[in-house]
Amino acid sequence: MSYFIKKILALIFLLIITPATPAYTEQLIISHSSNMPPLSFINEEGEPDGILVDLWKEWSKQSKMNIVFDLRNWNDALGSTLKGETHINGGMYYSEKRAKKWKYGDYLFTMKGALFAADKLGGEQKIDMQESICGVIKGGYAKNFMEEHYPYTPLMLFESSDKMFETAAAGRINLFVTDYPVAIYQLHKFGIENSFTCIKTLYERQLYPAASKAAPDIIELVNKGIAEIPAARKNIIMSKWLDAETENIWQPKTITTLAAIALIAIIFAYRPETNRLIDFLKSKQK
Known part of the structure; x- marks a missing residue:
């Protein structure tokens, strides 16, 4: 078999085994979890929501490219990108095991x-x-x-x-x-x-966007848009979700304690008046 024919057959084989990734010239299909709030989830209105959703909407605004969210359970979301059904995973951690199948983009946040x-x-x-x-x-x-x-x-x-x-x-x-x-x-x-x-x-x-190694050129496009997101805008998005959660966990466990401390402080500050009130109440009971 000639060298030329071998090359043609090898090319055909690669085309067969490489998953077909949908074209992203007009829009980018982003996969992630449908149930990982506040990172990404389906809200009560049935719409994609969360930190990553807001970040990717900002990415779309800066890159002037349409995006579509395809949110599933996490394991299926990973599979959808590796199989070529979606273009990129919206954000995941790096690991050596994953790096065998994934090509990572630039850092999103920690x-x-x-x-x-x-x-x-x-x-x-x-x-x-x-x-x-x-x-x-x-x-x-x-x-x-x-x-x-x-x-x-x-x-x-x-x-x-x-x-x-x-x-x-x-x-x-x-x-x-x-x-x-x-x-x-x-x-x-x-x-x-x-x-x-x-x-x-x-x-x-750190969390990174990631694409299948079968479609590595998508990462260059993604990185360009990430670099164009203003730092101030990114901070607003992060604060919208993460600061709210910090505040929520702080309130139930500390308000009661702070109220008790404040009450003790008032009692000590007005100890003479408090003692006179106690003596008065005792005299009424006699």
Whole structure:
């Protein structure tokens, strides 16, 4: 067989095995989770919402290119980009394992991942990581992290963030690992913010857009738009979601304490008047 024919056959083979990625000259199809608030989720109006959705809308404005969101459960979202059904994943952590299949774009922002435990367990010192079942999202970075750093901890895998927090609210898991903003949002959503506590930050990593290595040229286009997003605008988007969540978790656990401290301070400040009031009340009881 001639060298030329071998080359033609090799080219045909590559065309067959390479997933067909939809053209992105007119619009970019962005995949991510439909159930990972406040990063990305479907809101009550049935529309894509969250930090990443707002960032990509800003990207669209700066790059003057239309975008479409394709939000699914996390594992399916990853598969949709690798199979060529969508152009890019809206934001994920880097790992060496993922880098074998993914090409990463420029940094979006940094997030922490943390271990949360039910308060009834009595704190970190009383938790046996080899005996306690820990919840993680299927296909998520937390799963990879736990398998590498806590290989003896039994994991319970969930298809979505909602499923994991429903299980936690029902008392069927007492430990879970997820991104800190996601945990704060979901704990409040399910009304269990006073039942679980963040006991340890496990990782702090940067979030990147990522495309399949079968379509690496998309990353250049994406990076150009990311660079054009004004820093002030990016800060506004981040503050809209993350500052609100910080405020929400702060209020329920601290307002009562601060009120008590304020009351004690008033009593001490007006001790003579307080003592006279007590003496007066005692005299009335005689």
